[in-house]
Amino acid sequence: MxxxxxxxxxxxxxxxxxxxxxxxxxxxxxxxxxxxxxxxxxxxxxxxxxxxxxxxxxxxxAYPLYDQEKPADRKRIRVVFFGNGLFALPTLKKLVEQGYDVAAVVTMEDKPCGRGNKVSPSPVKTYAESQGIIVYQPRNLDSDDFLQAIRDMNPTVGVVVEYRILPQSLFKIPKWGVINLHSSLLPVYRGASTITSAIKDGKGITGVTTFLINSGLDKGNIINNLATYIGDNDSAEDIHIQLRTNGAVMVDDAIQRIAHSCNGIPQSDLICDFIQPSHAPKLFRKDAYIPWCDSAYRVHNFIRAHSSVIGGQYYPKTPAIAGSVSTAWTSLKMIDSDSATDVKIHKVSKTGIPRGYHAPGEWFWQDGSLMVACQDNLLSVDILQLPGKKRMTAKEYHNGFRGVCKGFCDISPDDKDETTSEK
Missing domain, CATH: 2.30.30 (SH3 type barrels.)
Structure with missing residues (x-):
């Protein structure tokens, strides 16, 4: 880019x-x-x-606001980095590689992660320790000892990517304030499920925004943003990778702009026909239950919006910060079985084939493809996952069931567990 x-x-x-x-x-x-x-x-x-x-x-x-050929001396800019998972890691790496004085990294406490619930550090902590950077994992961001430790560093600027909400007592400490990297084009999609919401809503564009933190939720003055186009078949995983890569570059750009006295722009100045404030709420597992009664177009968007990031995001049992929250799933009951099985659907393809006599949610094998009926057309299931198993192709699933692929998905998710959330 x-x-x-x-x-x-x-x-x-x-x-x-x-x-x-x-x-x-x-x-x-x-x-x-x-x-x-x-x-x-x-x-x-x-x-x-x-x-x-x-x-x-x-x-x-036009005159650019600063000369990119004459950047401020990065070695003289002391940074405190607040971050956690895979979305934050490229930015931290970029700051270190560009020569900024990264004085400390603040990240979440080590928590159980993965299939074995083994207590593991965040990706950000692992990298920071490999670079010899001081790591803090405070439970209370308002504690006197922690705040004093940050003051003693005399930071020039703070950077937040995929972390908790900072109290005012903390974000007021750095000389230039605290920059937040957000995974949407603010003021569109303030909140937690930005990437998921954009794809699910059928948007053709999203992006990253750098802004200065204030007391409002994702409402600070924008330093800069960068748009990314969403392809018809792009998944949340694809967009997550693109945005975290672009975001790392844009944080460096934001620091340089602030160093050259560039003032941010109020979000209200950007509101127009194409840019309206909206909220991307915290999502739970039940929110990823596939609505087979919707059109194939909407179901296709829903499934790619809820695709998970390969390797898992840190803390899989907590709400997502930047990206998909829970892999799209359905409850499937095979004709030859008395019980239903929860199945994750990672990827589907549009077919344009009318559903005909098939009921929404009907699951069957046709012409070498695993099909599911929606309100209007059929979708072809490409990649799925059974409980306790790895991802598999439709053909692998078909072979495992010895050719028996006929069942119905539950189309009434109202009774699904509302308390469980995951990344």
Whole structure:
């Protein structure tokens, strides 16, 4: 990806025809950048016509807010990093590799993780210790001893990625404040299940945002953002990887912008037809129960939105912070069985085949594919997982059942467990 030269909220001049204006208009039209994209383009709002356009960087005429060829001395910027899992790890690595003075890492306490419930450190802690960085795992972020330890470091800036809500007594300590990396294009999808919500809602675009923490939940001034396009078949796993990679670069960009006295933009300045505040709530296991009575399009989005991250996110029994919460699942009862089995569905494909006489939730083998009926069309199940087993293809599942693949999924999840949550 290319680090954007211009940033969100910046007023720029764009060549008129590139912004969708007729040739007989002014050569340049004024636009406000709503978000740069990781393909090097910019999504802008054309102020004169109140329209929207996607433009290349070469069509923009404006002074950048700082000279990227002359970065602030990273060795003189002392960072305290707050983070936890796989989404946070690339950012911490980037800060270390870029030469920032990472004075300490603050992460969650070691907790049971994985199939054997073995007490394990977070990925962030493991990496920090390998680099000789001091690690703190406080239960109480407001404790006097912990706050004093952070003050004694005299940090220039704090960075938060995939961690808890910081109290004001803590985020007021660093000289430049605390930067939060968030996995959406704020103010869209404030909250916990950002990636899942974007894919489930059928959005074609999402991204990362860096902002300065204040007392509101994900409501601080935006430093910059970066859009990523969501493909028709992209899963939450795919987007999670893309965003955590882009996010690491954008945190470095955010620190440099603050070092060059760039002020953040209030989120309210970005609200328009295409950008409206929304909430991505904390999700539980029951929220990943597949709604087979919906259209095949919506069910396909639902399943890829709830795809899990390979290797598991840290703390699988707690709500997700950035990404999918629980793998999409269904309760399946085979015709030759008296009991139902919970089955995780990792990947499906659209077929365009009408469901015909098949009831929503009906599960059967047809023409070499494992099919499930939805409200209108059939979906082909590609990858699934039985309890206590590894992921398997539909063909492997078919072979394991000796060709018997006929059953019905429960389409009434109302009685499912509402207290269990997982990443």
């Amino acid at each position: 290319k680090v954007p030269r211009y940033c969100v909220g910046q007023l720029v001049n764009v060549v008129g025809h590139c912004a969708g204006e007729p040739f007989n208009n002014d050569f340049f039209v004024q636009c406000r950048i709503l978000c740069p994209a990781d393909d090097g383009t910019y999504f802008v709002r054309v102020l004169k016509s109140d329209g929207y356009s996607i433009v290349d960087e070469d069509s923009i005429s």
